[in-house]
Amino acid sequence: MIGAYTAAALVAIAAAVLMDLAVLRTRLLRTRLFWASYAIVVFFQLIVNGILTGLGIVQYDPDVILGIRLVYAPIEDLGFGFGLVTLTLVMWTWLGRRAATEPVDQERTAS
Amino acid sequence: MQQLTYLAVLLACLVLTAPLEFVIGARVYRQGRRAALAILPVATVFVLWDYLATHAGWWWFDEQYLTGVFIGALPWEELMFFLVVPICGLLTFEAVRRLRPRWADAAAKDLEAKR
Numbered sequence: 001m002i003g004a005y006t007a008a009a010l011v012a013i014a015a016a017v018l019m020d021l022a023v024l025r026t027r028l029l030r031t032r033l034f035w036a037s038y039a040i041v042v043f044f045q046l047i048v049n050g051i052l053t054g055l056g057i058v059q060y061d062p063d064v065i066l067g068i069r070l071v072y073a074p075i076e077d078l079g080f081g082f083g084l085v086t087l088t089l090v091m092w093t094w095l096g097r098r099a100a101t102e103p104v105d106q107e108r109t110a111s
Numbered sequence: 112m113q114q115l116t117y118l119a120v121l122l123a124c125l126v127l128t129a130p131l132e133f134v135i136g137a138r139v140y141r142q143g144r145r146a147a148l149a150i151l152p153v154a155t156v157f158v159l160w161d162y163l164a165t166h167a168g169w170w171w172f173d174e175q176y177l178t179g180v181f182i183g184a185l186p187w188e189e190l191m192f193f194l195v196v197p198i199c200g201l202l203t204f205e206a207v208r209r210l211r212p213r214w215a216d217a218a219a220k221d222l223e224a225k226r
Contacts, residue, residue, distance in 0.1 A: 005169050008160065033214040037204040044199070048120060057117050057176040064169045084157055084193070085200035092149035092201055099145070 003064040009076040012083025019090050026093040034089065038082075045081045049073035116176040117188040121195045128202045137205035139198065146201060154193040161185060161193070 020029050028034040050071035052058050065074040131137045139146050164170060165184045172186050180187045208215055 004167070005164070008164070031214065031216055033204070033208055033211070033216075036211065036214060037200070037207045040203050040207070041200050044124075045196075048124065048196075051120055052117070055116065055176060056173050058170050058172055060170045061168055080157075081196070084153065084196060087153045088149050088197040088200055089204050091153060092145065092204075095145050095148055 003066060003076075005060070005064040005074070005076045006066050009079030009083075013079045016083045016086035016090065019087060024090055024094040026090045026097070028086070028089055028093060034086075037089075038085070041085055042078070042081070045078075045085075046071045046073070049077050049081070053077075113175055114178050117172075117186065118178060118191075121188060121191050124195050124199050128199045131202040131206040135206040136209055137202045139201045139205050146198070149201070150194060150197045154197065157193050158185070158190060161189060 017029065020026050050073060052073070053060075053069075054072040060074055065076050068075040070078065132140050162184055165172075172189070174186075177186045177188060182190060
């Protein structure tokens, strides 16, 4: 039986993948842009989560996690963070695409 | 001072990523409406999850590192986390796009063509 946070982290990953590839079809997961950005994000996420959990600002019930830790933080935090960041990037890209195809709603994006 | 720790971590994230917008030209803050529409629905779901998880005792917070302002079960720093982290993610993504436009291949090439 896996822990509740472990299960929820897996759901977050699945939700992000589904939204990107099937629902909004932004297909970020197929771009080098996404993975290069995510590599940078995950590096800093490990630092931030390491501080938050290393100092004990956030503490976890051992029963809800696998117990595998990466820089102090439970491995589940990676799934949580992946879901949070990826879903936001998917929404952002989807909104940008909508603006590009509906010129009436278009926000000024010219640089 | 110790009570400012969590807040300081979040502020450091914003300060350190600011050059992505203002030096590299990520254009995230300058598309505030789009950023808000991307961040808020996702943040709402994650805050709800966080609230339920905190309530259920999956995790808890050490108050010696918090300013002590709570909104329901959650410290306000935790709510800010769900705005700050996505902002940093968007800034990184847009900065990488700016520096390596060709890396947007498949998906974004489509979008560029429609502009």
